[in-house]
Amino acid sequence: MKQSESIAETFNRLPEMLERDPSLVHRGRMLDVDCLLGSVEQAFHVAIRAGRITDVAPAPVLMRPWTFAYRATPEAWRAYWQPMPAAGWHDLLALTKRGAATLEGDIKPFMIHLQYFKDLLALPRTGGAR
Amino acid sequence: MTGRIEPMVGRYVHVEIAGTTHRIYFEEAGTGIPLVCLHTAGSDGRQWRHLLADEEFAKDFRIIAFDLPWHGKSNPPADWDGTEYQLTTARYTETIRAFCAALDLDRPVVMGCSIGGRIVLNLAIDHAAEFRALIGLEAADFQAPWYDTGWLNRPDVHGGEVCAALVSGLVAPQSPPETRMETLWAYKQGGPGVFKGDLYFYRVDGDLRGRTKAIDTSVCPLYLLTGEYDFSCSPEDTLRTAAGIPGTAVVVMEKLGHFPMSENPEQFRRYIAPVLQAIKQQKAI
Numbered sequence: 130m131k132q133s134e135s136i137a138e139t140f141n142r143l144p145e146m147l148e149r150d151p152s153l154v155h156r157g158r159m160l161d162v163d164c165l166l167g168s169v170e171q172a173f174h175v176a177i178r179a180g181r182i183t184d185v186a187p188a189p190v191l192m193r194p195w196t197f198a199y200r201a202t203p204e205a206w207r208a209y210w211q212p213m214p215a216a217g218w219h220d221l222l223a224l225t226k227r228g229a230a231t232l233e234g235d236i237k238p239f240m241i242h243l244q245y246f247k248d249l250l251a252l253p254r255t256g257g258a259r
Numbered sequence: 260m261t262g263r264i265e266p267m268v269g270r271y272v273h274v275e276i277a278g279t280t281h282r283i284y285f286e287e288a289g290t291g292i293p294l295v296c297l298h299t300a301g302s303d304g305r306q307w308r309h310l311l312a313d314e315e316f317a318k319d320f321r322i323i324a325f326d327l328p329w330h331g332k333s334n335p336p337a338d339w340d341g342t343e344y345q346l347t348t349a350r351y352t353e354t355i356r357a358f359c360a361a362l363d364l365d366r367p368v369v370m371g372c373s374i375g376g377r378i379v380l381n382l383a384i385d386h387a388a389e390f391r392a393l394i395g396l397e398a399a400d401f402q403a404p405w406y407d408t409g410w411l412n413r414p415d416v417h418g419g420e421v422c423a424a425l426v427s428g429l430v431a432p433q434s435p436p437e438t439r440m441e442t443l444w445a446y447k448q449g450g451p452g453v454f455k456g457d458l459y460f461y462r463v464d465g466d467l468r469g470r471t472k473a474i475d476t477s478v479c480p481l482y483l484l485t486g487e488y489d490f491s492c493s494p495e496d497t498l499r500t501a502a503g504i505p506g507t508a509v510v511v512m513e514k515l516g517h518f519p520m521s522e523n524p525e526q527f528r529r530y531i532a533p534v535l536q537a538i539k540q541q542k543a544i
Contacts, residue, residue, distance in 0.1 A: 213432055216487045220428025223490040226405040240410050241417070243424035 136168045136203050137187070139210070139253050143175075144182040146252040153252075154180045157245045162238040165198035166250070169231075172200050180245070197239050199246070201230035210253040221247055267311040267322075269332075274361045276328070276336075276354050283358060284332035285325035289317030292391060292539065293367035295359060296324040297375030299397075299518060300461060301411075301422055301454025302445040303331025306372070309524030310531075319539050320368075325358055327351075329453045344456035348465045351378045356386065368538055370394035370531075373492065373517060374461050376483075380500070384470055387479035392538045394482045394531075397489050397517050399496035400467040400503075408462065411455040419447035422454045429517035431488035433526075442521045476506030480541060482534050483507055486515030508534070 134142075147154060157180025165188060167173045174193050176184035186193075201209070201224050208218035217223050224230035232239065239246055267288040274283050286304060288311045296307040304324035311322050326333035329344050355378065359367055368391050371379045376398025383393050410421055423446040430439045446454065474481060481504060485497035494511040501509035512519060512530045519527040 216431075217490055217493075219432050219488060220490065222405055222425070222428055226403070226490055237416070240421055241415075243421055244427060247424065247427065 136206050137171050137173075139206070140167055140173050140175075141185055143249070143252065144185060146256065147182055147249060150248075150252065153245065153248055156180065157242060157249075160238065160242050160245065162196050163194065164239070165195040165200070165234075167200055168203045168206055169200050170203060172198065195234065197232065197234035197236045199230065199232050199239070199250075205229035209251070212254050214254070221250060265308075265312050266314070266317065267308070271332075272358070272361050274354075274357045276357050277350060279336045279338055281328050281336050281354075282334060283325050283328070283361075285323055285358075285362075286311055287321060287323040288312065289320050289322050291319040291321055293359075293362075293364040294320040294322045294535075295355070295364065295367045295369045296322065296520075297355070297369065297371030297378065298324070298327070298330065299373035299375060300457030301330075301426075301449045302442075302518075303327075303333075305331065305445060306442070306518065306521040308521075309528075310520055313528070316532075316535060320535065323362070323364075323367075327354065327457075329450060329456070344450075344452055346374070346457050346460040346464075348378070348381055348460060351460055351465075352381055352385070355382065356389070359389075366391045368392045368394065370396065371398070372396035372520065373398075374457055374465075376492070377461060377465050377467065379481075380467050380471055380474070381465070383474045383476075383479060383481050383504075384467070387475060390479050392480045392482065392541065394484070394534060395497075396519055397485050397492040397497075398483050399485075399492050399500045400469075400471045402492045402496045404462055405491060408455050408458045411458070412452040418451050418454075419449065422446040422449060426517065429489055429491055430522045431486060431514050431516040433514040434516065434522040438522050438524065442518045445521075471500060472503050474504045474507075476504065480538070481507045483509045484512055484519070484530055484534070485510075486512045486517060486519050488514075488516035491517055508537075 162177050165172050166175045172188040174186045205224050267286045269286040271282050274281050298306045303326045307324035329335050376395035379393045379395040423443040483501050485494050501507040
């Protein structure tokens with residue numbers, strides 16, 4: 130994450146960061162899902178098809194459903210995206226355990242592709258370079 | 260032979276547990292004070308390979324790591340009929356004591372991590388006089404759950420992938436990529452339902468809150484070491500547990516998570532070396 134960048138700007142850049150990581154796209158090749166990702170202040174409808182992000186749209190989008198939602202506080206995202214995150218702020222499920230994030234809805238696609246989502250949402254730590 | 264051969268040797272010992280003979284795989288290296296090492300839930304004794312290969316420790320300790328039944332190279336017992344595996348406090352305790360007895364170990368040190376750390380506390384409560392010292396890594400009397408273990412074993416979710424992905428967050432970000440991946444590989448290799456079955460002990464059957472105050476560290480010294488990045492058994496969980504047991508030596512280990520001995524052996528060595536040195540020098544109790 131660039132210092133000057135907002136949480137929303139970072140989420141908007143996720144597709145290009147993902148495209149720079151072909152191995153992560155490959156790991157998600159069986160994944161098709163519409164989910165809600167972002168901060169508790171501004172979430173995004175994220176469409177994933179065959180492991181690629183095909184659409185990012187700021188919520189709310191009238192009548193658009195989502196399968197699961199993962200939303201964290203802006204402070205949690207800033208901490209999670211540090212190149213070397215502090216203890217307790219370093220994992221998506223550490224954030225939910227400490228109450229800094231929520232995981233809602235039908236979480237089955239999230240659990241099946243858990244490492245994919247952990248790595249996807251950690252891309253801003255390096256700007257997509259791995 | 261020109262290849263580099265590591266010092267540990269692996270063998271099988273037949274151990275009677277709950278009236279049934281189990282073929283238990285163990286590796287050992289070194290001579291001296293017996294040091295029995297217990298792996299985490301859903302993994303196996305390979306987690307201890309760096310300790311087993313430590314030539315300095317091997318001068319004073321007979322380092323032994325065994326695979327629990329259903330784990331690593333210890334198969335389920337011959338009479339297993341396919342029913343769901345479930346580890347209990349009683350069964351885990353009996354397994355450790357029976358293994359130590361089968362090898363005729365004289366008051367061994369037991370060092371366990373995670374579920375191994377929890378059972379070490381139970382050994383301290385009920386069987387302290389049998390042990391020279393007890394070391395709990397990532398150990399506490401209880402910790403708050405952070406996921407539903409039902410995800411670990413269901414036909415529509417790949418067990419190896421989900422087990423490894425869940426615990427990947429418990430590895431400290433400073434741990435080297437190669438030892439991180441090796442730590443997770445063991446989780447990808449576990450049998451179906453084994454990690455979940457181990458966690459029955461951890462989550463349901465092994466709540467030691469209120470019982471650890473019975474531990475007498477003058478009978479058997481107790482060391483508790485927890486990695487700062489472990490959010491499953493957090494440093495706070497361990498410190499709270501230690502605060503209720505007078506005489507416990509407690510350390511929070513920096514730049515380590517839930518798998519110190521395997522995720523970053525070099526960093527772990529900095530913390531375990533003084534503990535082993537103190538055990539070596541302790542007077543016979």
